[in-house]
Amino acid sequence: MLSIKNLKANIEDKEILKGLNLEINPGEVHAIMGPNGSGKSTLASVLAGRDEYDVTGGEVVFKGEDILELSPEDRARKGIFLAFQYPIEIPGVSNANFMKTAVNEVRKSKGLAPLDSKEFLKLMREKMQLVQVDKTMTQRSVNEGFSGGEKKRNEIFQMAMLEPELGILDETDSGLDIDALRIVSDGVNALRDGKRSFIVITHYQRLLDYIVPDFVHVLYKGRIVKSGTKELALELEEKGYDWIKEEVEI
Amino acid sequence: MSEDLKIIDEVTGSDYKWGFVSNIEADTAPKGLNEDTIRFISAKKNEPQWMLDYRLKAFNQWKKMEEPSWAHVNYPKIDFQDIIYYSAPKPKKTLNSLDELDPEVKATFDKLGISLEEQKRLSGVAVDAVIDSVSVKTTFRDELAKLGIIFCSFSEAVREHPELVKKYMGSVVPYTDNFYAALNSAVFSDGSFCYIPKGVRCPMELSTYFRINSAGTGQFERTLIIADEGAYTSYLEGCTAPQRDENQLHAAVVEIYAHKDAQVKYSTVQNWYPGDKNGKGGVYNFVTKRGLCAGERAKISWTQVETGSAITWKYPSVILKGDHSIGEFYSVAVTNNMQQADTGTKMIHIGKNTSSTIISKGISGGKSNNSYRGLVRIGKNALNARNFSQCDSLLLGDRCGAHTFPYIECSNPTAKVEHEATTSKVGEDQIFYCNQRGISTEDAVGLIVNGYCKEVFNQLPMEFAVEAQKLLAVSLEGSVG
Ligand SMILES: Nc1ncnc2c1ncn2[C@@H]1O[C@H](COP(=O)(O)OP(=O)(O)OP(=O)(O)O)[C@@H](O)[C@H]1O
Ligand SMILES: [Mg+2]
Numbered sequence: 001m002l003s004i005k006n007l008k009a010n011i012e013d014k015e016i017l018k019g020l021n022l023e024i025n026p027g028e029v030h031a032i033m034g035p036n037g038s039g040k041s042t043l044a045s046v047l048a049g050r051d052e053y054d055v056t057g058g059e060v061v062f063k064g065e066d067i068l069e070l071s072p073e074d075r076a077r078k079g080i081f082l083a084f085q086y087p088i089e090i091p092g093v094s095n096a097n098f099m100k101t102a103v104n105e106v107r108k109s110k111g112l113a114p115l116d117s118k119e120f121l122k123l124m125r126e127k128m129q130l131v132q133v134d135k136t137m138t139q140r141s142v143n144e145g146f147s148g149g150e151k152k153r154n155e156i157f158q159m160a161m162l163e164p165e166l167g168i169l170d171e172t173d174s175g176l177d178i179d180a181l182r183i184v185s186d187g188v189n190a191l192r193d194g195k196r197s198f199i200v201i202t203h204y205q206r207l208l209d210y211i212v213p214d215f216v217h218v219l220y221k222g223r224i225v226k227s228g229t230k231e232l233a234l235e236l237e238e239k240g241y242d243w244i245k246e247e248v249e250i
Numbered sequence: 251m252s253e254d255l256k257i258i259d260e261v262t263g264s265d266y267k268w269g270f271v272s273n274i275e276a277d278t279a280p281k282g283l284n285e286d287t288i289r290f291i292s293a294k295k296n297e298p299q300w301m302l303d304y305r306l307k308a309f310n311q312w313k314k315m316e317e318p319s320w321a322h323v324n325y326p327k328i329d330f331q332d333i334i335y336y337s338a339p340k341p342k343k344t345l346n347s348l349d350e351l352d353p354e355v356k357a358t359f360d361k362l363g364i365s366l367e368e369q370k371r372l373s374g375v376a377v378d379a380v381i382d383s384v385s386v387k388t389t390f391r392d393e394l395a396k397l398g399i400i401f402c403s404f405s406e407a408v409r410e411h412p413e414l415v416k417k418y419m420g421s422v423v424p425y426t427d428n429f430y431a432a433l434n435s436a437v438f439s440d441g442s443f444c445y446i447p448k449g450v451r452c453p454m455e456l457s458t459y460f461r462i463n464s465a466g467t468g469q470f471e472r473t474l475i476i477a478d479e480g481a482y483t484s485y486l487e488g489c490t491a492p493q494r495d496e497n498q499l500h501a502a503v504v505e506i507y508a509h510k511d512a513q514v515k516y517s518t519v520q521n522w523y524p525g526d527k528n529g530k531g532g533v534y535n536f537v538t539k540r541g542l543c544a545g546e547r548a549k550i551s552w553t554q555v556e557t558g559s560a561i562t563w564k565y566p567s568v569i570l571k572g573d574h575s576i577g578e579f580y581s582v583a584v585t586n587n588m589q590q591a592d593t594g595t596k597m598i599h600i601g602k603n604t605s606s607t608i609i610s611k612g613i614s615g616g617k618s619n620n621s622y623r624g625l626v627r628i629g630k631n632a633l634n635a636r637n638f639s640q641c642d643s644l645l646l647g648d649r650c651g652a653h654t655f656p657y658i659e660c661s662n663p664t665a666k667v668e669h670e671a672t673t674s675k676v677g678e679d680q681i682f683y684c685n686q687r688g689i690s691t692e693d694a695v696g697l698i699v700n701g702y703c704k705e706v707f708n709q710l711p712m713e714f715a716v717e718a719q720k721l722l723a724v725s726l727e728g729s730v731g
Contacts, residue, residue, distance in 0.1 A: 048686050052678075072685035081686075088683040092701025101697060102687035109688070141701065158687065 001026045001197055002166055007058035008222075009046045016042045018222035019058065024166070027194045031208055031233060032201045034219035035241050040201045041085055043219065044170045047199075048082040049075050062166070077109035079165030083155035083172050085201075090142040095154065096124065098142045099161050106162060127160040131187040148175035156187050167191070168199045173207040185210030205237035218244055279336035285309065288436055291336045295405045295440075298412065308425035308435030315429045321592040322621040322653055323561050325534065333499055335437045335470070394452070400445040401456055404472050407443035414445055418476050422505040422542045422569070430501040430536040430563075438472035438503070446481035446512075455711050457486040471502040477512035479545065486714055488519040498523075500559070501536045510545025510572060515553070517710050519718050522558035527616075529588030532560025539566035543575030543601075551578035552595065553709040555718040560589060565623065567596035570604035570632075577606040580706040584699075584722065585618035585650070594624035594641075594655075599632040599665070608639040611703050614650035621653040626669075630661040637666070643673040644702055646695065696722070 002024040009017040016039045024030055032040055046053050047060065049072035060068050067075055090098065103123070104114040115123065124138060131153050143151050152172050159167050169188070173181055188198065188211050200211055208216070208230060216232040217224045220241070225248050226232065236244075279290050288309055292302040317328070394401050400411060407415050425435035446452050477483055487504075500522065506514050516539075525532025535558075541550035552566035568577030579595035597606035606626065614620040626637045643652035654671050676698050684694035700707070700719050707715045 048682075050682055072682060073688055073690050076686050076688040084683065084686075088677070088679050090680055090683070090698060090701055092704035093697050098684075098687070098697070101693065102684075102689055105688040105690070105693070162687065 001063055003059075003061040004047075005059050005061075007043075007046070007060060008056045009042060010054045010056055011042065011052060015056070016053075016222055017046065020219075020223055022217065022224060024197050024199070026165075026197055027192070028215065029192070029198045029200060029211060029213045031213035031216045031230075032199060032219050032224075033203065033216065033233065033236055035245075038219045039222045040219050041170055042222075044082055044085075044168045044199070044201060047075075047168060048072055048080060073105070074109075076162075076164075077106050081159050081162055081164035081167045083152070083159055083167065083169045085170040085174075087143045087146075087151040087155055089144045089146075091144050093142050094139055095142050096138045099124065099138075099158060102158070103161055123161065127157060130160050130190055131157045132183050133157045149177060149180050152176055153180060153184055156184050160187060160191060163191075163196075165195070166197050166199070168201070170201045171203065172200075173202050173204060181207065182210060205233045208233050220244060220248060278334055281334050282331040283309075283333070283335055283437065287335050291437060291439065294336060295408075297405070297408055300412070300416065301408050304419070304425075305436050305438075308432050309437075311425055312429065312432035312436055315432055317429050321563050321623070322619065322655070323563060323590040323592050325561055325590075328499060328534070330433075336439055394454075397450050397453070398447040399450060399452055400443065402443055404438070404441040404443045404474065407474070411443070411445070414476065415443070415474070418474055418505070418507050419472075420505075422507055422540050423503050423538050428538060431503055431538045434470045434472060434501050434503040434538070438470045441472040441474075441502070443473070444475045444483065444485065446477045446483045448478045449480040450478075451481070452483040455484050455486050455714075457488070469498070469500045469502070471500075471504075473502070473504040475504075475506045475514055475516070477506075477508045477514050477548075479509045480511040481509070482513045484515040484517070484711060486517050486519075486711065488521070488714070488717070498533045499536070500533050502538070504537070504539040504566075506541035506550055508541060508543050508545070508548035508550050508575075511547050512545070513549045513551075514541065515551045516541070516566070517714055518552075518554040518556075519714065519721060520554065520556045520558050520562075521721055523560075524558050524586065524589050525560040527587050529560065532589070533558065535559035535562045535564060537562075537564040539564065540569065540596075541567070541577070542569045543572050543577065543604075545572040545575075546601075547574045547576075548572045549576040549578075551580070551709065553578075553580040553706060554582070554593075555703075555706070555710070555721065556581070556583040556591060556593060557721055559591075562589075562591040562593050564593045565595055565625075567598065567625075568606065569598045569600065570606065570635075571600045572604075573601040574603045575601055576604070578709075579606075579608045579610070579624075580709045581610045582613070582703045582706045582718075582722070583611070583620055583622075584613045585615070585620045587616040587618060589616070589618040591619070592621045592623055594622045596625040596627070597637060599626075599628045599635040599637070602631065602633040603635070604632055605636040606638075608637070608641070609705050610639075610641045611706055612641075612643040612652055613646065613699055613702070614643070614652050615646035617649045619651040619653070621655060623655040623657075625657040625659070626667055627658075628660040628662050628665040628667065632662050633664050635662060635665040635667075637668065639667075639669045641669070641671045642702070643671075644699065645673065645675045646699075648675075 004020055004022040007017050007020040034040055046055060055068055059066055100120050107114055133153060143154060146154060152175055155172060172184060176184060200213060213230055216228050216230055218226040226244055279287055288305050292305060423431050425432045444456055475485060506516060508514050522533035522535055543550055550568045556562055566579060570577050577597050583591045583593050585591045594610060595608055608624055610622050612620040612622055622641045624639060628635045641654050645652055652673055656669055658667055660667060676695060680698055681691055681694045700722055707718055710718055
């Protein structure tokens with residue numbers, strides 16, 4: 001479903017991704033871990049098509065199509081969803097209105113008729129339950145004045161609404177309290193249907209107790225330097241990154 | 251230029267969508283301005299002598315005045331002798347029903363999406379439609395008459411209600427007030443007149459659609475709204491104008507007189523032709539709008555959505571004379587391409603315990619310039635006066651300008667005046683966030699801008715708010731996608 005080959009990307013002429021490879025099959029969950037500044041968010045942004053990043057080499061094939069030339073909205077419409085590490089506030093635009101616009105844009109790109117208000121409300125109610133988002137939150141402006149945890153929960157709510165094929169979660173667990181972590185994880189797990197894939201970026205093994213990954217990768221200095229199964233996360237939790245850094249530097 | 255900026259540029263660089271010229275036989279004064287022009291206008295309108303005298307006094311005053319130059323706008327000198335000061339569609343006959351309306355006029359309204367039938371059937375809005383300078387049709391008049399409400403064209407009011415016109419005309423905006431008010435007082439063509447008697451709550455939104463029509467015709471509207479003690483009315487004014495090349499001068503005067511316990515809500519959507527991308531053509535909109543809260547607890551609210559005109563110079567103001575009176579100003583001003591807007595308000599606190607609120611949202615795109623200019627004056631007897639001002643500017647792109655000129659004059663130490671101002675850019679972050687949810691940049695800009703203006707749109711009557719949002723989307727829409 002997603003195939004990244006030798007991906008290189010710069011920001012402001014500084015090379016951040018330095019030849020990254022990753023293969024994801026339908027239904028798989030891949031966790032990406034790695035020290036601060038290693039390029040995890042950069043990878044997420046590049047996949048989503050953020051314009052500040054210059055892709056200088058490699059390819060990204062999503063569902064058989066090279067997506068590097070596509071606009072961010074086209075990638076989103078094709079089913080790539082990014083849950084932001086730092087969700088953005090849009091004052092004066094209600095979450096509900098924002099989601100209605102988004103859902104209908106995605107539907108339009110698939111040749112589907114837009115949902116009317118009633119259908120939309122029904123869908124929204126269903127998905128609100130999934131991550132236990134309450135009504136006031138959908139009526140408030142997008143992320144404005146939301147607590148850190150509420151913002152993260154809102155990202156997963158939006159993901160549930162848009163039903164993407166690939167969900168990229170950038171540190172969705174940071175800022176969540178213990179209960180919220182479980183709720184959000186349950187929400188994500190409910191979306192695991194054997195076809196939908198996820199990239200879960202996290203610093204903490206704890207999240208992976210809830211969202212159990214098929215693979216764990218370590219991203220360091222713009223490359224994936226180690227891959228394994230969920231046991232790798234446990235090992236990292238215990239030992240930190242030094243041993244991996246040492247392996248790489250040799 | 252980044253991709254976003256490019257798109258913003260296209261989006262904000264769009265050409266005016268609603269430019270068209272309709273072909274109504276005009277009855278036109280010769281170009282230029284002298285006493286004869288004024289006599290011509292007055293005669294055309296079968297005015298009584300007192301009205302002509304008023305015009306001539308105003309004209310003599312105007313000749314002594316100088317065109318103001320303090321606004322943050324730039325334009326070539328206007329040749330006031332090169333303007334046609336009167337043009338009217340020929341009245342065919344009085345109309346019994348809308349079917350008798352000139353098909354051309356009707357078609358124009360249809361193109362604007364404001365057909366009178368629609369208005370009549372759907373919204374229960376009484377429409378006093380003004381094409382160029384003469385009122386063409388007034389609806390719902392009978393219903394209003396039952397309540398003693400007078401809603402008619404200004405010329406008709408001059409003929410039918412001279413005592414009211416004489417008493418109130420110029421009582422809020424005297425012809426000595428400023429250059430354009432004097433000009434308007436001398437040559438005003440027509441407009442609306444509205445009187446709500448004591449204790450009457452006007453049951454419908456009163457509405458006027460203005461439109462500039464004949465080529466080279468100045469538009470000098472005059473509106474007078476009087477709310478007697480305890481009366482309430484909500485008045486809507488909206489317009490769009492046809493596309494043309496030469497600049498058109500528009501100098502309207504709106505006066506609102508609110509007696510004790512009266513409330514007037516005045517909402518405007520202004521969409522005159524702004525000129526093309528290169529700044530060619532477009533309407534010069536030099537307007538004097540002022541309300542007087544004459545009695546205790548009177549309240550006047552101005553809400554405006556300004557998207558059109560090449561140049562806007564407009565400061566809807568409230569004089570808070572009555573104790574406990576309230577003035578409000580809610581404004582969204584959008585400038586694009588080469589447009590220039592210098593707009594804001596004046597809140598003049600005279601009475602005790604008076605309060606005013608100013609919420610101004612400026613949005614600039616293209617190479618436009620958008621200035622907020624506001625005055626809050628607290629007189630020495632205005633005990634416990636309160637003002638809250640919030641002036642926000644939003645920039646789309648990096649070649650436009652936003653400026654804020656708040657003036658505060660406070661002569662009473664018990665007053666409390668608060669002023670907040672922010673300037674922000676539509677962030678690439680916000681746009682990317684929308685993009686990532688499948689929303690195109692063009693729609694994202696519309697969404698973000700509409701969200702930004704929400705506080706003001708919330709003040710508009712429902713159907714007008716929807717229209718305003720569409721208008722905003724259209725003004726910001728371009729050839730993208
Ligand atoms: N706009 C920018 N300008 C300059 N450098 C940047 C910019 N954005 C990111 N970087 C740099 O790119 C590198 C990778 O950043 P990135 O955000 O991808 O790291 P990360 O792995 O997500 O880190 P964290 O775990 O802290 O979230 C960092 O060194 C960062 O400082
Ligand atoms: Mg990060």
